[in-house]
Amino acid sequence: MRPPCSTHCKKPIAWGPTLQALRSIALAAARQRTEATALAAALRSALAELTNNMRAEEQHALPLARAVLTAQDWAEIDRAFLDPDNPDLRQRAQAELHRLFHGVGMAASDPIGVVDDSAGQPQPNAVAGASSDWLLQARDVESCYGRIKALKGINIRVRRGETVALVGANGAGKTTFLRTLSGVQPMSAGSVVFDGEDISQLRSDIRVRRGICQSPEGRQLFNPLSIEDNLRLGAYTRPRRQVEADLESVYGMFPVLKEKRSLAAGHLSGGQQQMLAIGRALMGRPSLLLLDEPSMGLAPLLVQEVFHVIKMLRDQGMTILLVEQNALAALAIADRGYVLETGSVTLTGTGRALIDNEEIRTAYLGM
Numbered sequence: 001m002r003p004p005c006s007t008h009c010k011k012p013i014a015w016g017p018t019l020q021a022l023r024s025i026a027l028a029a030a031r032q033r034t035e036a037t038a039l040a041a042a043l044r045s046a047l048a049e050l051t052n053n054m055r056a057e058e059q060h061a062l063p064l065a066r067a068v069l070t071a072q073d074w075a076e077i078d079r080a081f082l083d084p085d086n087p088d089l090r091q092r093a094q095a096e097l098h099r100l101f102h103g104v105g106m107a108a109s110d111p112i113g114v115v116d117d118s119a120g121q122p123q124p125n126a127v128a129g130a131s132s133d134w135l136l137q138a139r140d141v142e143s144c145y146g147r148i149k150a151l152k153g154i155n156i157r158v159r160r161g162e163t164v165a166l167v168g169a170n171g172a173g174k175t176t177f178l179r180t181l182s183g184v185q186p187m188s189a190g191s192v193v194f195d196g197e198d199i200s201q202l203r204s205d206i207r208v209r210r211g212i213c214q215s216p217e218g219r220q221l222f223n224p225l226s227i228e229d230n231l232r233l234g235a236y237t238r239p240r241r242q243v244e245a246d247l248e249s250v251y252g253m254f255p256v257l258k259e260k261r262s263l264a265a266g267h268l269s270g271g272q273q274q275m276l277a278i279g280r281a282l283m284g285r286p287s288l289l290l291l292d293e294p295s296m297g298l299a300p301l302l303v304q305e306v307f308h309v310i311k312m313l314r315d316q317g318m319t320i321l322l323v324e325q326n327a328l329a330a331l332a333i334a335d336r337g338y339v340l341e342t343g344s345v346t347l348t349g350t351g352r353a354l355i356d357n358e359e360i361r362t363a364y365l366g367m
């Protein structure tokens with residue numbers, strides 16, 4: 001280890017007492033001795049503290065570590081993380097997390113993947129035959145950021161088992177559309193019918209239970225948590241009895257994740273992090289998988305690997321809505337595609353027809 005620079009040193013932030021207080025309140029809520037709102041407030045405040053803690057680590061601890069640790073030190077840290085008997089890095093932290101998971105799980109009004117096996121049942125609100133070919137029908141969907149209308153009446157449909165690509169320039173509204181389907185972005189007009197049910201008014205967590213699972217732009221992993229915990233979080237709506245089998249199936253698809261299952265997600269390379277983000281979405285057992293820019297920021301070889309995974313999922317019959325800046329690669333594996341421009345669909349057709357379209361070739365494919 002190289003000698004540290006004294007200006008980097010900061011007092012470590014104590015996270016233990018917050019965790020302990022949070023555990024008590026989660027257990028009290030589980031025993032119905034306190035209101036769920038108190039638990040929500042405690043979780044919110046703990047999350048804010050954790051965020052500050054992580055920010056402080058990013059600003060102070062990590063630069064200091066980068067300045068003073070050698071490659072050999074990093075290798076030892078990796079080894080310690082992988083060591084199942086290390087009391088500081090594994091057992092104690094995991095025991096805390098498990099207790100917390102259990103407390104939160106018990107306090108939830110609906111069963112979640114960490115506690116028992118009776119997931120919330122769909123509430124039928126059928127507007128069309130559930131057996132219809134169309135798994136997803138978005139009609140005249142609008143969405144705004146303040147006074148800016150980002151989606152101006154989008155009509156997009158996806159058949160069961162289809163891979164549909166959504167392509168377009170930066171700022172066209174692709175991400176906003178996926179977030180609107182997931183229910184995390186408010187929809188100001190239009191409707192979304194999924195599997196024969198109008199889900200326009202449903203909360204995002206209920207939409208996940210219905211089978212709409214998203215791998216978001218930028219991956220949004222929980223970097224300090226282990227790879228396995230990240231995957232388990234993707235299964236929070238699933239009955240606990242299914243989680244282990246689903247985990248094995250994701251590991252079967254991405255063996256590297258199994259190999260590194262105990263490592264913090266932040267240790268993975270960009271390509272592996274993308275696999276983890278897709279794996280986490282698969283843990284929700286999607287019937288519609290939303291992939292937002294899965295190849296973003298990856299080296300060409302890794303881009304190929306990611307598209308190979310998407311092809312594999314497609315061949316297994318997964319229904320996929322794929323947003324990509326890499327329009328050529330996306331359209332090449334898609335059954336159909338939509339071109340989005342400033343919040344409106346301007347063109348649609350089979351993947352092949354769009355690739356062959358002169359306008360598309362010039363505007364998006366750089367040909």
Ligand code: ATP
Pocket residue numbers: 145148150168169170171172173174175176177325
């Ligand atoms: P990119 O490939 O750059 O992510 P995109 O096609 O996914 O582009 P969106 O991110 O959905 O496009 O953005 C659609 C429009 O909404 C853009 O004009 C963008 O500037 C605007 N926008 C996106 N997010 C916000 C936000 N949080 N607040 C305000 N405007 C936003």
